[in-house]
Amino acid sequence: MRAEVIYRYVSFFDLYNLLEHGKLRISQATSFDDKNEGFGFVLRQSEGKYLAALGPSMCFDGAKIVKTLTYISCWTIESNKIAMWLLYSKDSDGFRIRTTRTKLKSVLADYRKSYAFSPERIQDFSPIEGDNVFDVTYENFRETKEELETRNRDIEKELDSLPDTLSKVKRIRLFSKVARATLTTLKFTDNPWFYKDKAYDHENEVRAVIEFEAANEEGNSLAGDLTEFTSRFPSSINVDIPDDFIEDICIDERCLPFKKAVFKSFLLKYGYALSESRAFSSLFDR
Numbered sequence: 001m002r003a004e005v006i007y008r009y010v011s012f013f014d015l016y017n018l019l020e021h022g023k024l025r026i027s028q029a030t031s032f033d034d035k036n037e038g039f040g041f042v043l044r045q046s047e048g049k050y051l052a053a054l055g056p057s058m059c060f061d062g063a064k065i066v067k068t069l070t071y072i073s074c075w076t077i078e079s080n081k082i083a084m085w086l087l088y089s090k091d092s093d094g095f096r097i098r099t100t101r102t103k104l105k106s107v108l109a110d111y112r113k114s115y116a117f118s119p120e121r122i123q124d125f126s127p128i129e130g131d132n133v134f135d136v137t138y139e140n141f142r143e144t145k146e147e148l149e150t151r152n153r154d155i156e157k158e159l160d161s162l163p164d165t166l167s168k169v170k171r172i173r174l175f176s177k178v179a180r181a182t183l184t185t186l187k188f189t190d191n192p193w194f195y196k197d198k199a200y201d202h203e204n205e206v207r208a209v210i211e212f213e214a215a216n217e218e219g220n221s222l223a224g225d226l227t228e229f230t231s232r233f234p235s236s237i238n239v240d241i242p243d244d245f246i247e248d249i250c251i252d253e254r255c256l257p258f259k260k261a262v263f264k265s266f267l268l269k270y271g272y273a274l275s276e277s278r279a280f281s282s283l284f285d286r
Contacts, residue, residue: 009088023238029067040192073208092254124219138201
């Protein structure tokens, strides 16, 4: 069962933006450190290579374009994992906020509804409709890529060995047979953003994705000029959140006392009592 409660580890500046301006900043996929972010698109294309015999093939639009069109907010079901604090609180002054999937889905739905009237809308593009909050599935990308390449080479050898005298009808039937066999083993049938490399499985990530698509012919024509195309999209977008979006705020217990005092004073303005993590505390001292 999927956890309803989710968490996000943030800096003070992101927390300030959430509370002072009521905005959730969502970053463009091009800004992520993970060089294999979005590789699920490649795996899906490789896995479905022979499905063209049964209908339209699944295409990969190119990493740059796909990442340009996509904005991702990363959350987790992990409430107090040391690995997360070490990653996202490098100066020991990070925060962990709590909300729910339902609230996150709601703010994304409101963003899509109000997008047409937003002063920050991206010309000629609009967000895709649909459910876009989901758990990440972790795969060994390198291992999976090699398995699919080996499978495809074996299929190609089998098809290349067909005699030239084989009738067109029989050849089509054999291609269809391969396609149907491929269909039964499909694994990457979900949105390709569902997948991340297994190296990141400690995050137990829940991600919210906003993808854009061309809203008119002008938007479609921009893809030909990659520089002009990518320049249309900001490095992040801001989504409005309601006052009750954040249910709890927790600070890294290693944070220096004078910083904690400043943060606590700031949060009182918004009615939050600052709790502290216990990931690094010693049970010997209790």
